[in-house]
Amino acid sequence: MNLGNIGVSIMHQSECLAKGGFKINGPPEMGKGPMHNEEDQEPSNETSLPxxxxxxxxxxxxxxxxxxxxxxxxxxxxxxxxxxxxxxxxxxxxxxxxxxxxxxxxxxxxxxxxxxxxxxxxxxxxxxxxxxxxxxxxxxxxxxxxxxxxxxxxxxxxxxxxxKATRNDIVKVIEGLLREKFGWSETKMCEELFKFIGIDVEAFRRYGIEPCIWLEGLEELSDLKKPYWFGLRASDLTVREFDDRTELEIDTTGSVDAVFFPTLLNTVKTPSLIVKREREAPAAKYVRKAITLEYYVDLGLNEWPWPINLNADELEKILNGFSDEELSMFLAGEIDGDGSVQYKGTVYVWITACKNCPKRINLDVLRMIIAKRFSIIGGFYQLETADALVFSGENAIRLLRRIAKYVHHPIRRLRIELILALYDGRISREAFEELYKTTEYKLGGPDIKHNNALAVAARAA
Structure with a gap:
């Protein structure tokens, strides 16, 4: 996937405000409750045209x-x-x-x-x-x-x-030239992303952990019938039906998602980009502007194979019809969208949903299905504006082993690989803690991993 297909103007950096769904950063610790979403809390470094x-x-x-x-x-x-x-x-x-x-x-x-x-x-x-x-x-x-x-x-x-030559055709030609003349590849793009957010890929590779493993298996997602897409639809992906087309849309202000989302959509069709400067007042004093990158693809009317709106009974029926592998794919899509993987003395896996909204029913169904199918037990945790289904300890490890190869979010997949290396005895706890620190998000202040979506997209392109 080459982000050159998304006509992004490279702009100087300025602080921006995150916008979008609520995600969870950390588990309850010392009775103080969970940390809020790591990936939606930091300021951005982009500006508009002069x-x-x-x-x-x-x-x-x-x-x-x-x-x-x-x-x-x-x-x-x-x-x-x-x-x-x-x-x-x-x-x-x-x-x-x-x-x-x-x-x-x-x-x-x-x-x-x-x-x-x-x-x-x-x-x-x-x-x-x-x-x-x-x-x-x-x-x-x-x-x-x-x-x-x-x-x-x-x-x-x-x-x-x-x-007339389409933009997609032109992009393919340019991408071919980049590969042939300059050695461009998706792996190089991945390495640039991690370098930008302060993660040393070679440090992980020295312990046999491949940071760009999230790229593996993406080509299989060219088939929208893969349950991963249904899981992503149940979390962050918006699907809209029009008279003549179906639109898949997903937006972000985060640095990692600025590369992950278009790479993901590109498995289906070359995505388009809208850069939106939001008008809402900043929620944090260190943020001056609100900039969101909105990626979307247009499909034919009958190309989206999954329900767009469904109730709890319909969701349960579909999930019960999945094989174990298909259910694991669905869960990976959910976690790539509204999930989080963390280590705070033990392992936690979070899946969140807004309170009193249609997505909230997913958590009840998921808890029941996962317990019934895999004997993996999760519990609920109530946040101020969201509810979370949380798996911890051995339950979290067992869940991660099932879904690991289907998770494609760069940070979440990297954490999963690192955590499993620790539990399998392939890395010492001291080395683990040093590497894990580089994947963490700073809360309550500027962090290069957040609100730098435009700068990262331009850099990757």
């Missing part, structure tokens, strides 16, 4: 939209067409660059021209937008058409949209 450039672009776009509106009032279609071309070349149609409000105004201009154009002019407009590299999704939204109607119009105009 302010003068952003302001200048907005001023340019506002003026072009004003001129286009005037041309529409005068029914000057050629003038509007010329200004639409200028608007696109100035990136005024891109909500990430100028904001959703301005981008929507560009769509309005295109739609107004569409309404007053004859069939020949409509074809010329569509050809212009195609040649400018505008996506079909953007055009559908601007014109208020579904995919079927837009495709009919394109066919009538004799426009073969697919004949």
């Amino acid at each position: 302010q003068p450039t952003q302001v200048g672009r907005i001023e340019t776009c506002t003026e072009l939209i004003r001129q286009a509106t005037k041309c529409l009032e005068n029914n000057d279609k050629d003038c509007v067409t010329r200004l639409i071309e200028e608007l696109v070349k100035a990136n005024c149609h891109n909500g990430n660059a100028v904001g959703k409000e301005l981008a929507d105004e560009v769509k309005d201009v295109v739609h107004e021209l569409w309404l007053i154009s004859d069939s020949g002019e409509v074809c010329r407009l569509l050809m212009l937008l195609r040649n400018l590299g505008i996506s079909k999704n953007w055009i559908r939204e601007a014109l208020g058409l579904n995919s079927k109607d837009l495709n009919k119009r394109l066919a009538k105009c004799g426009i073969d949209w697919e004949s």
Whole structure:
């Protein structure tokens, strides 16, 4: 997986606020309760485009939209067409660059021209937008058409949209060149990620622990029927159905997930990226901005094989129908999403869900199924905003042995390999503790492992 396929602009670093699901960092210790999510507590180091450039672009776009509106009032279609071309070349149609409000105004201009154009002019407009590299999704939204109607119009105009080289094709060519000329590989990307967050891969390798083992077996996830995907859907993955497509979406502010999520989605289809600057007030004084990376892929209507919404009885029925290996895959997906693996004197495995939300039913079903199938016993722990199903000690070790090869989250898989090495006597406790420290997250203050998603994605690309 090459993150070059996700058009990320490399920006200077600034502190940012994490956003997203609640995860758990640590088990109750000395009666003080669990530590909060390691992976969602630290500030980020990214910023937006330099302010003068952003302001200048907005001023340019506002003026072009004003001129286009005037041309529409005068029914000057050629003038509007010329200004639409200028608007696109100035990136005024891109909500990430100028904001959703301005981008929507560009769509309005295109739609107004569409309404007053004859069939020949409509074809010329569509050809212009195609040649400018505008996506079909953007055009559908601007014109208020579904995919079927837009495709009919394109066919009538004799426009073969697919004949143009797609971004995915270009990415594959670039990736091939990187492999051939520069020796790029997924392993090098993995090593760069760990280097960025302060983990020495060679230190682990000296004890026979491979930090990039999480990459193994990813190719099997090209099949969405693998229960891993159902487990991830039960945790962090959002699945949305539209009239003409199904969208898989997952977002993050974390450094590790900025590489993990697109690598995972890429097993199915090359993901797209939206960089979102959130408007909510920061929850921590050391955070100034809130930046989220949202990765998504569009599938056909019938490509997602699992239920999108289901109740406890339906979930129990599906899980009971799984083999032991399939259930282990499902649990790995759950833990890669809303789970945590820790060592605090003993081993803890956490699976969390928000209180009083549909995902909460998963915990009750999972506790019962795991106990019944594997004789592995877990208990519940209540947090302020979430509930957790917790396995500890020997129960946690037995669970990790079952799911280890299916876990792909880089930090969680690394911790699992390290913990099992300790319990199997392949590493001393002193060496274990030194290595484990490098995987821990700092709480209550800046940590390179958190809120640096944009910087990590750019570095990996």
